[in-house]
Amino acid sequence: FRKKTPSVESLLKGILNQDQGALSQAITLIESTALKHQQQAKQIIEGCLPHANKSIRVGITGVPGVGKSTFIESFGKLLISKGKKVAVLTVDPSSSISGGSILGDKTRMEELVKEPNAFIRPSASGDTLGGVARKTRETIILCEAAGFDVILIETVGVGQSETAVHSMTDFFLLLKLAGAGDELQGIKRGIMEMADSIVINKADGDNLKAAKMAKNEFNRALHLYPAKESGWAPKTLLCSALKNEGIAEIWEVVSNYFETVKGNGYFQYKRKEQNKFWLMQTIESRLKSEFYANPSVKVELEKQLKAIDENKTTPFAAAEILLNLK
Ligand code: GDP
Structure with missing residues (x-):
């Protein structure tokens, strides 16, 4: 027995009334390949557009195991304690290609999931990264219209998904680990260049000393890059997502970034450039x-x-x- 999908009007009304059920159902229409659903989705997106654009969009990337979901759980809870409404979306092309998913199983972010002011949606499936990215972008619009003021978009540090996420976010956060060997080996130069902040996670216990060293190394490496168009100098930070340490400092950096780029006009400029790109x-x-x-x-x-x-x-x-x- 399947419930009939409510009308476009009632979904739109629900979204604008910040009803998460309506939001979920509308996202399902965006993700559907049925022509009828796509037409309904288009109408809903158009209805949401005048109410969108009021959020900040933060991209979060890092290799599997770096602690993305643990970080988003801590970071998201902090934001909620500050009165924010937080939506978490993921771009995970692996879920489409292999049928399995690197991100996005249901047991992740167990505490955040329970927060009424949090909305967590796993990655859309699709044949191509481009398809997944388009659906995510449309989903952002719906989330914004539903009153979410911080949109976190998570992706895995493999393939081209970071570039896609970078092109739909305002701030790009790269999670790293201090590990054996040369810290700077094995990261694609392009990803480091995209980062507005590099956060060394798992800076706790026996790992702390190595994390501090890694922080210095990344700082040195960041200085070698040309200045960013945004006028923002990327920051390297330490945190322990597990122990909830360093999270408030990261929010401070993110907030400073938004102050800077909203002040100098880069924020608006970048969003327009992104719209042209899309x-x-x-x-x-x-x-x-x-x-x-x-x-x-x-x-x-x-x-x-x-x-x-x-x-x-x-x-x-x-x-x-x-x-x-x-
Ligand atoms: P993801 O694959 O990037 O989403 O990583 P997860 O958030 O699932 O974390 C992978 C593993 O690292 C889990 O066992 C976490 O408990 C652990 N972990 C995450 N953050 C920290 C941290 O700050 N410190 C320590 N010691 N472990 C962590």
Whole structure:
């Protein structure tokens, strides 16, 4: 027995009344591949847009095991104690590709889940990272319209998901561990460059000394990067998500960042740039999916691939034929 989905109007009204049930149901429409649901989702998003944009969006990344969910639990609880409403979304392309998920099983963030002012939604599934990212962006709009003022978007430090999350957040936090060997080995340069703050987690017990050393090393490395367009100098911090230490200091840094970038106009500028980026992305993905869905393209593509195999054409000539199909 499945309950009928409520109307667009009642879902929209529910979201604006900060009803989490309505919010969840509307997100399910966003995630659905059914055409009817997509049309309903579009109407809901449009209805939410005038009420969105009032949050701060924080991206959190780090390798599996670094302590992301433990951190979000502590950080989220602190924010709630300060009167914030916190939504936690995840971008986890592994859940789509392998069927399993690196993030997002139900037992994570056990305490935060119980808070009435917290909303936790695991990653949408999708064939591509682009698809997952689009759904997450639309979900952000709904969460904002539902009154959530801090949106935490978590992703794993593998693949391209950090770039996607960076392009939909205002502040990017990289969680790291102090470990054996060279701290700076094995992190992709691009990710460090995106970070507005590097937080060394598990700075507790026997780990504390190594964590302090790692902090110095990261600080030195950060100084080698050119100054950021935001006018913000990234900060390296220590914390123990498990023992709830250093969390308030991180919130202070995040708050300082928002003061800085709202003051100098970068906040508004970056959001506009992100919207332009997503406009282009949306066009690209729509053109691409429409192109490949065209039955004559499907037939001709097979032919042209075969022709290339047999050295009977060039990639450029083949592309020309395919792109000119109606
Ligand atoms: P995630 O995969 O990044 O989400 O990591 P989890 O939050 O699931 O944490 C992985 C493991 O590290 C768990 O066993 C946590 O209890 C542990 N952990 C997380 N934060 C800390 C911390 O600050 N100190 C210590 N000692 N352990 C931690």
